[in-house]
Amino acid sequence: MSLSDESIEPTTRQDAPPGFEDPEPDNSMREFYRLYKKLVIITLVLIGIAFISVWIFYSVNIALNYLLGAFTGVLYLRMLAKDVEQLGVEKQSLSKNRLALFVVLIVVASQWQQLKILPIFLGFLTYKATLLVYTLQIAFLPESK
16 A cells, blocks of 8 residues: 555544544643743743842842843743633734733833833843743753753
């Protein structure tokens, strides 16, 4: 029997009778939650390292500004995860509401004299560093997925 002799029919969820749906979405959501948890842990570790470093090399005020931006980045990551979680089930595309969080943070930082824009912005970008660390981790240590 060759591959051309086999009939290839796409299977979709609506083809399956009730009660016989593919268990793959369950596994993929479990994998998604595992990835999200890992990303949050890596982010919190990076925030801790950066916060202590900024506190040592600069000042407490700058470190707290960094911390404000970093926790806003964690909130942004959480909002993104919630958006991705609902994708396909309740929504067909990602919303743009998360961007408003960043815009409000920068506007508040620019208007309030005690806040510094650069440490807040760099703190916000900590979640991007997390993605870089995770990418390097799976590239060089594939068994640690």
